[in-house]
Amino acid sequence: MPPSGRFVVGGLQQAWLRELGVGRIWLPSVPRTAPAARALPAVSTTTDGQDARSVREAAVAAVQTMQSGSTAVEPHAASAERSRAQAIAQAGVKRAVPPRAAQPGTDSGEKASVRQAPRTDLSTLSLTDLRQAVADCGACELGQRRRHAVFGMGVEQATWMVIGEAPGEQEDRQGLPFVGRSGQLLDAMLASVGHGRDKDVFIANVIKCRPPGNRNPRPDEIDACSGYLFRQIELIRPTAILILGRFAAQTLLRSQEPVSRLRGKVHQIDVAGTRIPAVVSYHPAYLLRSPQEKLRSWEDLQRLAAISASRT
Incomplete structure (x- = not known):
């Protein structure tokens, strides 16, 4: 004492x-x-x-x-x-x-904004309807905490689809994927092989809402959100997919291997009966911390470009 x-x-x-x-x-x-x-x-x-x-x-x-x-x-x-x-x-x-952090049934002084769970059947939704469904979604905790859902951006009938992991702080603020330094580097990478989000690329994430502290999404959050991504792929119908980062690669390929082992080869993603070739590469945020890996990312982009050219 x-x-x-x-x-x-x-x-x-x-x-x-x-x-x-x-x-x-x-x-x-x-x-x-x-x-x-x-x-x-x-x-x-x-x-x-x-x-x-x-x-x-x-x-x-x-x-x-x-x-x-x-x-x-x-x-x-x-x-x-x-x-x-x-x-x-x-x-x-x-x-x-803030009011959005209040949970239903709590005495917060204001009504909690409760979004509805997504429709179980997304197969009939157009890309516009799907975007609205994502904006309205509250199927998991992330939907109650976000500022903005990050549906994706780019050309709707894209040649390439770039899939990242989850929105970060700036993405959550702006409602757009890959902004800030990571987004600038990604745009430069795509431009180096003649592609761009305003030209022939659509960019999306596995998860549409930012996890707290940028942690990896939990399995229940992935289950609640993955249907949106696969419907996006089905509607956009890209000739090839670039997967960025360990979490995105492990989720889409159902693998526990690190990026260093998943890159350097061509994978196949089956969406609605269509097999789409995919290449794994390092996330731009990782490349900013480890610029010595940019050469390998350049090799990955060239590999994806060769695959895409052979399918057009």
């Missing part, structure tokens, strides 16, 4: 100190019998600057007090500080959580 009269860190303050990333300073000293901290929703410090600064200042001051050991805080003062922090935290959480 801490010495009498010293500052005692409560469960609420523990949670906030974890949120600020300074919990490691004091966690080892917390007694095993201390009550577990309650889990709080993640709060963005940019949505309510004044409240966030107040909590941060109180938390940092508490840590400094504990580190120095020079100032003792009376028990009643610590209790008052905890009450004040709790009131600020509760007010900040209510303002910081």
